Structures are given as C-alpha cells and as structure tokens.
Amino acid sequence: MSKAKPPRSFFKPLAIGAPAPFRELPVNVERMIHFVPPHIEKVRAKSGDIAKKADVILANLEDAIPTDAKEAARAGALAMAKEFDFAATGTGFWARVNCLNSPWFLDDVTELVTKAGNQLDVIMLPKVEGPWDIHYADQLIAQLEAKANIKRPIMLHAILETAEGVQNVEEICLASPRMHGISLGPADLAASRAMKTTRVGGGHPFYKVIEDPHADGSARAAAQQDLWHYTVAKMVDACCTAGIKAFYGPFGDIADLDACEQQFKNAFLMGCAGAWSLHPNQIKIAKDVFSPAIDEVLFAKKILEAMPDGSGVHMIDGKMQDDATWKQAKVIVDLAKQIAAKDHDMASAYGF
Ligand SMILES: CC(=O)SCCNC(=O)CCNC(=O)[C@H](O)C(C)(C)COP(=O)(O)OP(=O)(O)OC[C@H]1O[C@@H](n2cnc3c(N)ncnc32)[C@H](O)[C@@H]1OP(=O)(O)O
Ligand SMILES: CC(=O)C(=O)O
Numbered sequence: 001m002s003k004a005k006p007p008r009s010f011f012k013p014l015a016i017g018a019p020a021p022f023r024e025l026p027v028n029v030e031r032m033i034h035f036v037p038p039h040i041e042k043v044r045a046k047s048g049d050i051a052k053k054a055d056v057i058l059a060n061l062e063d064a065i066p067t068d069a070k071e072a073a074r075a076g077a078l079a080m081a082k083e084f085d086f087a088a089t090g091t092g093f094w095a096r097v098n099c100l101n102s103p104w105f106l107d108d109v110t111e112l113v114t115k116a117g118n119q120l121d122v123i124m125l126p127k128v129e130g131p132w133d134i135h136y137a138d139q140l141i142a143q144l145e146a147k148a149n150i151k152r153p154i155m156l157h158a159i160l161e162t163a164e165g166v167q168n169v170e171e172i173c174l175a176s177p178r179m180h181g182i183s184l185g186p187a188d189l190a191a192s193r194a195m196k197t198t199r200v201g202g203g204h205p206f207y208k209v210i211e212d213p214h215a216d217g218s219a220r221a222a223a224q225q226d227l228w229h230y231t232v233a234k235m236v237d238a239c240c241t242a243g244i245k246a247f248y249g250p251f252g253d254i255a256d257l258d259a260c261e262q263q264f265k266n267a268f269l270m271g272c273a274g275a276w277s278l279h280p281n282q283i284k285i286a287k288d289v290f291s292p293a294i295d296e297v298l299f300a301k302k303i304l305e306a307m308p309d310g311s312g313v314h315m316i317d318g319k320m321q322d323d324a325t326w327k328q329a330k331v332i333v334d335l336a337k338q339i340a341a342k343d344h345d346m347a348s349a350y351g352f
C-alpha cells in the first residue's frame with residue numbers, strides 16, 4: 001500500500017536548485033491546445049500566426065510523427081521555442097513528448113527542459129497509467145530544471161488513454177503539484193478498452209437508445225448517445241478534486257465541423273476547460289464553444305448583482321436563485337472575466 005507524502009514535503013522542489021512548484025495553477029485561458037507537427041517546416045513556420053488565434057501552441061513529438069522523423073520533430077520543437085515569442089501574445093507553449101516506455105522519451109525531456117525550459121509551460125505526457133509515471137517524470141524534470149537553472153516550474157499534463165489510467169485517474173491527478181491537467185485521449189483509450197471503433201473521438205451511429213415498439217409498427221425514434229460521457233465525468237471529478245483542469249482531447253473527423261462543435265459543447269458543459277485543435281479550422285470552434293455564451297454571462301451577472309454575498313433566496317426571470325446557483329454564476333462570470341482580460345471584443349460583449 002503506497003503512502004502519500006507528508007503535507008509539508010508535498011510542495012518542496014524535488015532537486016536542489018529546481019524552482020519550487022506552483023501552489024496554485026497560473027490563471028491562463030486555455031480553450032484550445034493547438035497541435036503542430038514540428039518536423040514539417042512549412043507548418044511550423046505558421047506557428048507565429050496561429051499563436052495570435054490559439055490559446056496554446058503544442059509541438060507534438062508523439063503519435064502522428066513518423067518514426068524516422070522523431071528527431072527532426074524534437075529539433076523543430078526547439079526551433080519553435082527559439083523563433084517565436086509565444087509569451088508575447090499570451091499564448092502557452094507546450095510539447096507532447098513520446099511515452100515513457102519509448103526510446104525517445106528521455107532525450108525528448110532532456111533536450112526540451114535544458115534547451116527550451118524557460119519558454120516551455122507544459123509537458124504533455126501520453127499514456128499515463130498511474131501515479132508512478134508522474135513521480136518519475138516529476139523527479140526527472142526537477143533534476144533537469146536544476147541543471148539548466150530554469151526559473152519557473154514546467155507543468156505536467158497527462159493524457160488519459162488507457163483503461164488502467166482511467167482506473168487510476170484520481171491518484172494521477174493528485175500525484176504532484178506539477179500537475180496542470182488531464183486530456184481525454186479517445187483513440188488510444190478506445191483501443192485499450194477493446195471498443196469496436198475506428199474513430200478519434202466523437203459519437204458512433206451504433207451507440208444509441210431506441211424508443212419502445214409502436215403498436216402500429218411505425219418507425220421507432222432513436223438517438224445517438226455520447227460514448228465519452230462516463231470517462232469525461234470521471235476525469236472532471238478527479239481534476240476538480242485536485243484543483244487542476246480537464247480537457248477533451250482530439251476530434252479526428254476534420255471535415256465534420258458540426259460534430260466537432262457538439263463534442264466540444266458536451267465537454268464544456270460537463271466542466272472541461274478546453275479541447276485540442278488538430279487543424280486550423282477547429283481553433284475557432286473551440287474558441288467559441290469554450291467561451292461562455294453572452295446571454296449566459298449576462299444572466300449570471302444578474303444573479304451575482306442581485307445576491308452580492310450569495311445568501312438567501314431570490315427569484316430572477318421566474319427562476320429560483322440561492323447559494324448554489326450563485327456559485328454556478330460565479331464559475332461562469334470568473335471564466336468570462338479571464339477571457340475578457342485577453343480579448344477586448346469579448347470584454348465589451350460580456351459588458352466588462
Ligand atoms: C490521436 C492523437 O494523438 S491526435 C494528435 C496527433 N495528430 C496530430 O497532431 C495531427 C495534426 N494535424 C495535422 O497533421 C493535419 O491537420 C492533418 C494531417 C490532419 C490534415 O492536414 P492537411 O491534409 O494538410 O489539411 P488541409 O489540406 O486542410 O490543410 C489546410 C492548410 O492548413 C495547414 N495545416 C493543417 N494542419 C495544421 C496544423 N495542425 N497547424 C497548422 N497548420 C496546419 C496545412 O499546412 C494547409 O496549409 P496550406 O494551405 O498553406 O497548404
Ligand atoms: C489523444 C490521443 O493521443 C488519443 O486519443 O490517443
């Protein structure tokens with residue numbers, strides 16, 4: 001049976017000279033994590049322009065990068081850190097490294113931290129199965145941060161993409177103060193669970209609920225259900241318990257913008273902070289979906305204004321308000337304020 005670290009040790013740096021872990025997550029708007037294949041020079045070169053539209057730019061070194069381009073992708077990620085000042089546009093710079101049992105993980109992390117550690121906000125770790133994976137990466141990153149004299153801690157973001165990872169998601173979220181959040185990885189997770197699909201996220205026409213038969217034998221209505229509901233709910237609860245963020249991952253049917261939007265909307269409503277964009281067309285969808293709707297923000301502001309300290313019971317537009325709806329309103333207004341601070345158009349639309 002493993003034991004938790006004593007509370008006073010939890011926030012100590014894991015290597016002499018490494019920066020102290022954050023006690024609170026930095027407040028960043030992260031509606032989409034935009035994936036760039038860094039070995040393709042033409043695409044990499046667009047990162048500066050894309051950074052003006054995306055909240056996070058991620059250099060992907062793992063799946064989708066051909067084996068013979070792994071080193072070129074790593075070099076491309078380092079070039080991105082050197083060539084673009086992502087922080088100047090308020091854009092996060094992340095990298096997805098290869099998984100822990102791959103031949104590339106050690107060099108990915110070593111080079112990224114020692115050569116681009118002061119530019120890199122977050123390392124995304126694929127196929128995390130339990131807290132032991134986070135403990136190993138945490139210690140290694142601390143050693144490298146100390147060696148390279150990195151000034152602020154690099155955070156860790158785990159992908160939830162194996163059945164074992166889902167079983168252990170609470171322990172993964174709580175494993176280290178370096179944890180930034182978790183993304184659902186629906187493609188690998190489907191394979192790991194022996195789901196009979198060939199998709200990257202989204203629904204499936206066979207996964208639906210059908211109404212009872214009609215006496216006259218007429219056609220029965222049926223509706224597709226969300227295959228990811230259980231996992232997203234489990235992930236959101238684990239992340240919120242740990243005070244970190246939950247994200248929907250990729251939506252692979254690039255041409256189906258409606259289905260992408262619907263999947264992102266479900267994730268937003270269930271508590272996710274953002275999702276991945278694999279293609280420039282998905283950036284705007286994520287931006288719109290993960291920004292609260294203007295009428296919701298205006299209504300939430302009405303609740304906060306009517307009940308400054310959240311106590312008692314009020315009726316607003318025919319709906320009962322109390323402490324619990326006040327807290328919901330605060331979630332929406334706090335997010336709207338973060339978005340308004342970044343985006344002047346949204347600030348005036350939200351009335352800030
Ligand atoms: C399960 C998982 O692990 S998901 C994560 C791993 N997968 C990825 O990271 C995939 C990232 N995305 C991509 O590689 C590409 O978007 C693909 C392969 C899916 C589609 O690429 P294409 O067929 O070239 O798309 P398309 O022709 O519509 O591209 C239009 C333009 O957008 C550019 N573009 C496409 N994807 C991106 C991107 N992710 N970032 C920046 N620019 C991009 C193309 O270079 C092209 O530019 P051009 O007009 O100057 O030639
Ligand atoms: C996101 C990811 O890596 C997956 O779905 O497998």
Ligand SMILES: [Mg+2]
Pocket residue numbers: 063126161185187188
């Ligand atoms: Mg995967």
